[in-house]
Amino acid sequence: MAEANSTAPWNRLLDEARERFEAAEDFTVSIEEEFSLLDPETLDLVNRFEDVQAAAKGTALEPNLVGELIASEVEIKVGKQASFADVPAAIADRRAELAALLERLGLAFGATGTHPWAHWRDQRIIDTPHYRRNDELLQYVVWRNNTFGIHTHVAIRGADRAVRVTSALRNWLPELLAVSASSPFHEGVDTGLHSARTQVFTRAFPRCGVPDPLQSWDEHAEYVRFLYETGSVDEHTQLWWSVRPHLAFPTVEIRICDAQPDVGEAQSLAALMVSLTARCARALDEGEALPVQPPRLIEENMWRAIRYGLSGDLLDLERGDVLPARARIERLIEWVLPVADEIGATPWLRLPEQNAAERQIARRAEGASLEEIYAEQVRTTVPAPG
Template sequence: MRESTVGKPYEEILEEAYERFEAAEDFTVSIEEEFALLDPETLDLVNRFEEVQAAARGTALEPNLVGELIASEVEVKTGKQASFAEVPAALAERRAQLAALVDPLGLALGATGTHPWASWRDQRIIDTPHYRRNDELLGYVVWRNNTFGVHTHVAIRGADRAVRVASAVRNWLPELLAVSASSPFHEGVDTTLHSARTQVFTRFFPRCGVPDALPSWAAYADYVRFLYATGSVDEPTQLWWSVRPHLSFPTVEIRICDAQPDVAEAQSLVALMVSLTARCARAIDEGEPLPDHPHRLVEENTWRAIRYGLSGELIDLERGDVLPARARVERLLEWVQPVAEEIGAAPWLRLPERNAAERQIARHAEGASFEEIYAEQVGLTVPAG
């Protein structure tokens, strides 16, 4: 479970975080994937996390399995990987371990950004200090957050450098979201969105979505001090930005992406996120100019990614041109390619013919029910063999 830092002096939190960043080893990676716990017959969400946690005790999965807000959800982590080359196998292994754990319990796993028909009213908040605190602070906001994502942590050496990398990565959050969109259906509704998850999460939670660009660790630390001094937060994880320098790990964490039903697409998406983070770090090291687009313009593209995903258009904020989202992502793939080759991610970089949202929307247009469509996505979640 996540350990609460409520009551810990914020200056101590900032000092320890700074020291960790200064001593970090570049480009180690850890991935977190969130999964729905399902009745295998009905594919309804079921509140059984505590049983899954108990079953994991004493297994290889125990240190890499945590709760994530609701009792019908479970998160697994790859753990720290020395390089990206180890990540794809670790992702597949964790999914297989989790499937082997839940199958004897009579459970299945789902990995789309939202469950297509489950109601938030039927989900229970897990009983941990961290999530009890979020429940107290946020109430309805946290109750409604029945969403599933994939988070990527990339270690960055140097506190100033980490803040600058996060500020650079924010410019491409819409492209990452467009690739990952997997949640067109929510609470029994065809939302017409490609990522209902992002609309639910980033429009409900405070201190969420696209952050402002910050020039230095000092600027970031000053903001954190302001939040603590004004009683706005009482632990550092309450900055829920879509990309953030993490205050518990020396990483830049990207949090914008929907969960991925297909493990191969999860591997490819993670390769892009890690490559982008490393590419931004290399650009900073070499003095290459990086964009610094205003929050309002990145948000404009974020909305386009929420609404239309890879099927729509994104704005080239340098030129003001409007391009197909796929063309924008293809340009991004070209830009990160040299560093992707350096870190071993290049073989995994690929743009799917249709992402998970597009597949589901197409099937619905053909007349398939939510149940049929979700069953197809659930069938992709665990690698065969």
């Protein structure tokens, strides 16, 4: 390992991040949703992000709208919310604001984990220093990443505690993916997967997927420091783990989930992710034993979630049982309920009869075209008025 340099900027970054975690207010929340920008007639992806960004200037949406890799994508943030109780309305409001903005530009938007037929060669990476650098570093890996997700940020007080919450959340990443799976079609192919997005992104990017379990901030900082000192990264966001402590905010960020076409399901998924994060923190506070599974075992469940989503089975890694994914997730919801009540998430905790991947696969089996199926998903992205 390169010799440590106490004056290096990454050491300052780590010190400041630790201070923010120590001062954080537990369980404030933000949600980020990635949407595809579409031609409203053909539903093809369109490279119009810069137009959307310009149109947002001076509106309520401006501080909550950012670019995300390709010019046919936009990310919308709900902003920091004091508790989960404020999140569902914020998700609906942001989607409605985006819909109104895009309508003025003659555009639409979608929210499945992949676009069903668009090809990566037709997408343009946006011209920012961050994405130019990722383009330079990752080449084909980043060019192929035309995917869309939903991320949660939950503030956790205490740097060591945040790292331990991150390690606990690793165990349930496959369950969250199974609930959220929405991307069975990619580049015109019926992939046979429920989450092609995860296969395209998580299986391709470096420093991605299920992280090792860590138990202290010092362990995490040592690894981040190693990456900087060896020239492996030059931005902290180049740790693309499916769950991570975020160094710019005092939050634990869950990044595993496919984007949600249905606004109600986005709200419900956010409730589960936030409740699970808070439940892990409470368990640590109360001395409740939490499993520490090795990545190789979690990856077995991850593959099951990618391939079969909510329709398949998942492993109970503690008992060695194989259970329907729905049963695993129902157990998980039962476990998080005490904290869900506390943070106002319980009314939103529910499993859909079918998730987005299952709906699309069923319609394909009935003979519907990719265009018809995608149009049905797009119609659910904006909440009904009133």
